[in-house]
Amino acid sequence: MTSSRLPTFLSGVTLLLLAAPFIGLVAVTSWRGFGFADGDGGAIAVSLCYSLLALVLIVALGTPLAWCLARYRVRGLWLIDALLLLALLTPPLAMGLLLASMYGPYGAAGSVLERAGLVLTNSAPAFVMAQFYSALPYYVIAARAAFEGVPRELEQIALTLGHSPWRSFVRVSLPMARLGLAAAVALAWVRALGEFGAVLIVAYYPQGIPVKLWVNLQNVGLDAVYPLLWVFFLVAMPLPLMLGLAARHI
Amino acid sequence: MRVDYRIDHPIALHAAFDVEGFTVLLGASGEGKSLLLRAIAGLTPAQGEPFGGMPPQHRAVGYLPQGYALFPHLNAWQNVAFALRGAQRRTQAMQLLERVHMAAFAERYPSTLSGGQQQRVALARAMARRPQLLLLDEPTSALDPVTRDDVVAELIGEVHEFGIPTLAVSHDPHLAAVADQLVLMHERRIIQIGSPGSVYADPVNGAAARLLGHRNVHRGRIEHADGAWQLAWPEGGVVFPIDGRASAEADVDWTIDPEEIRLVDAACASPHALRASVEVRHVSGRTSHLGLRCGQGRLWASMPAGAPVPSSVAIQLPVEMIRWWGREA
Numbered sequence: 316m317t318s319s320r321l322p323t324f325l326s327g328v329t330l331l332l333l334a335a336p337f338i339g340l341v342a343v344t345s346w347r348g349f350g351f352a353d354g355d356g357g358a359i360a361v362s363l364c365y366s367l368l369a370l371v372l373i374v375a376l377g378t379p380l381a382w383c384l385a386r387y388r389v390r391g392l393w394l395i396d397a398l399l400l401l402a403l404l405t406p407p408l409a410m411g412l413l414l415a416s417m418y419g420p421y422g423a424a425g426s427v428l429e430r431a432g433l434v435l436t437n438s439a440p441a442f443v444m445a446q447f448y449s450a451l452p453y454y455v456i457a458a459r460a461a462f463e464g465v466p467r468e469l470e471q472i473a474l475t476l477g478h479s480p481w482r483s484f485v486r487v488s489l490p491m492a493r494l495g496l497a498a499a500v501a502l503a504w505v506r507a508l509g510e511f512g513a514v515l516i517v518a519y520y521p522q523g524i525p526v527k528l529w530v531n532l533q534n535v536g537l538d539a540v541y542p543l544l545w546v547f548f549l550v551a552m553p554l555p556l557m558l559g560l561a562a563r564h565i
Numbered sequence: 566m567r568v569d570y571r572i573d574h575p576i577a578l579h580a581a582f583d584v585e586g587f588t589v590l591l592g593a594s595g596e597g598k599s600l601l602l603r604a605i606a607g608l609t610p611a612q613g614e615p616f617g618g619m620p621p622q623h624r625a626v627g628y629l630p631q632g633y634a635l636f637p638h639l640n641a642w643q644n645v646a647f648a649l650r651g652a653q654r655r656t657q658a659m660q661l662l663e664r665v666h667m668a669a670f671a672e673r674y675p676s677t678l679s680g681g682q683q684q685r686v687a688l689a690r691a692m693a694r695r696p697q698l699l700l701l702d703e704p705t706s707a708l709d710p711v712t713r714d715d716v717v718a719e720l721i722g723e724v725h726e727f728g729i730p731t732l733a734v735s736h737d738p739h740l741a742a743v744a745d746q747l748v749l750m751h752e753r754r755i756i757q758i759g760s761p762g763s764v765y766a767d768p769v770n771g772a773a774a775r776l777l778g779h780r781n782v783h784r785g786r787i788e789h790a791d792g793a794w795q796l797a798w799p800e801g802g803v804v805f806p807i808d809g810r811a812s813a814e815a816d817v818d819w820t821i822d823p824e825e826i827r828l829v830d831a832a833c834a835s836p837h838a839l840r841a842s843v844e845v846r847h848v849s850g851r852t853s854h855l856g857l858r859c860g861q862g863r864l865w866a867s868m869p870a871g872a873p874v875p876s877s878v879a880i881q882l883p884v885e886m887i888r889w890w891g892r893e894a
Contacts, residue, residue, distance in 0.1 A: 468634050474621040475606050475628040476648035476694050486647070490638050 411516025461495020586745030627691025738778030771818020
């Protein structure tokens with residue numbers, strides 16, 4: 316084997332490793348008895364709707380932060396970096412516990428919010444919050460890298476051509492960072508949608524697909540897991556795929 | 566248009582001069598020329614006029630940075646239309662592209678255009694903003710040397726046609742030579758202002774002569790020794806008698822026109838001739854420029870391209886043609 320073929324061969328092996336569990340899924344799925352457990356439909360709706368909501372919040376709050384981190388050299392930047400890393404590092408289950416201790420009924424923020432009518436335990440807002448916390452750092456880090464790839468000079472040229480900083484952001488920074496931003500949104504989407512640990516702790520109800528997979532496994536068995544898993548792939552895939560395609564064709 | 570700007574950070578700089586027609590601010594790298602343009606465009610903190618204190622988007626300047634900074638995600642006409650608004654923006658952009666002879670390239674993306682073509686698109690884009698002042702940062706730096714003169718001629722023609730005062734900063738003496746007005750900057754100060762003809766004919770000091778691309782500008786010292794005045798050139802290890810032309814000892818920059826230097830055969834040279842060796846021969850048109858090594862220094866001599874060069878060379882240097890300027894401590 317020549318040295319130029321080695322990377323190709325290794326790539327093939329890597330792809331095969333990546334595909335192996337899904338090849339297994341095709342094999343173990345009971346296609347004849349393919350059916351859904353009670354509540355699977357509701358879980359799909361919960362996952363889709365609340366993940367979208369979480370994604371909107373992540374993009375709305377994470378984008379300005381990512382842009383600022385890419386553009387401004389402030390003192391103590393390492394502290395912000397450390398905070399992002401901390402949020403990334405925290406195991407999902409532990410993140411759920413931390414959220415519960417802060418936003419739960421006895422938590423510092425939770426008790427105040429509950430008085431204001433916002434219950435952040437076993438509720439739709441709690442579900443969205445758990446997803447928000449698990450996916451936000453991924454989005455911020457990826458979006459920051461995307462903005463860092465936009466030459467500052469081009470944003471400044473837009474200013475000298477009479478555009479306000481906001482229009483310069485919309486017409487130069489966003490389109491030029493679009494590939495990286497699309498990847499960031501896709502990453503946030505799959506992280507939010509697939510989140511299990513944190514959601515399990517703070518929002519066992521309403522049940523989204525990941526928690527429902529676990530519940531199905533506990534209550535029914537593996538045969539009730541695979542159909543829901545297929546649906547999960549079906550609903551999770553289109554958004555990142557379309558984002559990637561759209562960003563390349565703008 | 567009068568430009569008067571003071572910058573404190575990252576370097577301290579003060580520059581005040583008039584921009585008339587195509588004005589070139591000539592200075593070495595690191596003088597802060599680009600910073601001055603950015604200050605006028607409002608992209609770096611500074612105090613001064615015109616446009617003092619205004620945010621960049623409200624300053625009527627057309628700023629072409631080094632490399633032109635066209636938007637890579639937009640094609641040529643979209644780049645030009647970037648500063649335009651309304652339904653007619655495409656038509657207006659096409660008109661501007663026609664003025665810089667780039668209408669045929671309207672659909673092309675910047676990465677597929679040559680340096681000169683990008684410059685013309687950037688010029689059209691800057692003009693779309695209806696500026697009162699054009700700022701060009703090193704406009705010749707990204708140009709192909711073969712086509713540079715044509716591109717510069719075209720650029721200056723277009724700038725004159727637009728009729729907007731233009732300030733180009735550069736370290737390129739070729740660009741300085743075609744300016745309407747020349748401003749020289751050395752050690753962050755303006756040292757000379759005038760037409761290229763007057764400035765080239767009479768540089769104010771050695772630094773100015775170097776900036777203008779004069780060859781043979783060297784450091785020396787005027788000394789009084791053995792009852793006579795002489796100019797010592799330490800690098801070359803020689804002294805030139807300059808009796809009657811000096812009256813005080815001083816560190817100087819001295820120069821001699823390359824065309825005044827004569828090459829003779831070392832074998833039959835007079836005792837005052839300088840021993841030298843030919844380092845490099847640079848032919849341009851009908852003239853040869855010879856780089857001659859004299860001790861640790863180098864002198865340039867110009868001669869007709871076909872003229873024979875002796876195998877062992879000595880230099881006869883007409884001392885009366887040497888010119889010098891006192892050097893500040």
